[in-house]
Amino acid sequence: MEDAKLTVRAVERALDILLCFRETTDLSLTEIAARVDLHKSTVHRLLASLEGKGFVIRNAATERYKLGFRIFELSANMSQSNDPEVLLLPEMEKLRDLIGETVSLYVRDGLERVRVQAVQSNQPIRRYAPVGARLPLYVGASSKVLVAFAESNIEAHVLQAADWPAWLDRQAYAQQLHETRELGFATSIEEREPGAAAIAAPIFNHAHKLVAAIAVSGPANRLTAEKMREHAPQVVEFASRMGAMLM
Structure with a gap:
């Protein structure tokens, strides 16, 4: 039983190492060890195993690691028949071209939102939206959508969260x-974030269950309150069309 626990823990630690690459392309051994809060010798052994299986690649010259091709082999076999981030991409591109700002697709994961797809604005000055970014649910247009239209208990969980920021009034939220x-x-x-603005709408599937939030974001001096009111019907219409595409 003890050996089984150690094996499971090793798997968890290896997965934690892979998750370090969500927001960066390469990391050193020291950086990885700091992120997963493990001794460097332990991380080095786990990285050696991951490298042996092709999940990470080590640059011998720089002693830095990046994700290996095995990751891409696995992702290529993901079911994409009804994955929102794949299925809705053409509509997101249309919405970007219509409004001219960055379009993001968010889903809720516990008490966070995750950007699972993004179409960047073509304008010289734009708001860059990295896919995979995790953000809190207590602030932002898409967060409000993901909480407001979720099951009733989600709002209570968010409002009662232990890490609720002191500067934000719960009643106002x-x-x-x-x-x-x-x-x-x-x-x-x-x-x-300073200088940024966004408008978001809910995406419901055929069972009228909230699947995601579609958001249009850009510089606040361009995406003003008046502009967002003008674009609101378009964003809501696209969200409805996207929902009709989902099972």
Whole structure:
């Protein structure tokens, strides 16, 4: 039994190492060890195993690691028949071309939102949206959508979260969720980062279950409150069309 626990723990640690590459392309042994909070000798052994199986590649000259081709082999065999990030990409590109700003697709994972797809704006000054980024649910247009239209217990969990920021009023946030449900969309201006604004709408499948949030984001001086009100019907319409494509 003890050996089984050690084996499972080793697998968990190896997966934690792979997850270090969500937001960067290459890391050193020291950087990985710091991120997973393990001794370098332990990380070195796990990296050697991952390298042997092709999941990571070590650059002998720089002593830095990056994801190996085995990862791409696995991702190529993922079912894409009804994956929103694949199926909805053409519609996201159309919405980007219509409004001219970056379009992102978010899903809720616990008490966070994850950007699973993005189509970058073609404008010289734009808001870059990296796929895979994890963000809190208590701020931002897409967060409001993912909470407002989720099961009723999700809102309670978010409002009661232990890491709720002291600067954010819970009642004010709850009121924003109510307004989001009333309007059918949400907006944000410089809520998460200075100079950025966004508008988001919910995507429901055929069973009227919330699947994701579609968001249009850009510089606040270009995506003003007035502009977002103008674009709201378009974003809601595209969200409805995307939902009709999902099972």
